[in-house]
Amino acid sequence: MDLNQAIGLRNQLRNNKVIMAYNGAISDDLMLTLADLLKSRMLAQDDPKRSKTIFSVFMEGVQNLIWHGGNDSDTSGMILITQSEGQVTIMCGNRIAQKDTLELRERLSRIENADKETIRQLYREGMSSSNEHEGPGAGLGLLEIARRSSQPISYAFVDVDADTVDFILAATI
């Protein structure tokens, strides 16, 4: 990347009201550092209640990246947070195996058009389920994100090749 490209990227970040952007390996330590940063920023300009909701969505999104993310800059996680007109959008992306998307797609399609009451019911059922494959939260994290969002969650799967997919999830609070 040359300087002109860097300036172009900076302008894009500005125009899209990006307040945090990260691409690379995500560790537990990094998650805590970014969470602290986000928390102090939100507390400085927002009410504590909303700031807690934002913190909760951030933590669940990033924990998913830690459990399902790779270690190099192509396969590891991406975190993008934008803030515009009082709304904060948290986007988390990572590269996953095609074969792992089936169950995820199914769960997302159940959640995306569900009303708050349905999401809460799914959440309550999820509290007791145990599925090690889904990581320690076993799918409850996704429901937590959906529950805390003020708008329905959105997501995309972008094929990389026959075996891998880039997955991105966005939640607005």
Added chain:
Amino acid sequence: MLLSIAATDRTPEISLTHEPAKLSIKGESYPEDVSAFYGQVIQAVNHLVESPQGDLEVEVQLIYINSSSIKALFRIFEGLEDYRKKDKAVHIHWLADEDDDIMQELGEDFVDRFPNLKITTQST
């Protein structure tokens, strides 16, 4: 004292005593290794279930809890349910800050999941 864990920035203070039977969980909960942290607690609660003393008082007062800790807490509540089945009274006080909708709602979710446990939700 069956268990006494001091609070950290990301893990709650937990104490469990035999006589009187009392369990208390207070603080933040997003440990790096949830199974290691809560494994010992689940084990200690199950140990108490094996030799129930008297009525069990439980106090839960959390600030932020992540989804994997919620699943661990669910298993602790299953232990409390087992204790109740030994014909002992179990009384759970779920305390949440009056502004904290998230923790209040989670209290209601536990009430919904454990209809036979006496859970009192209270704003502080």
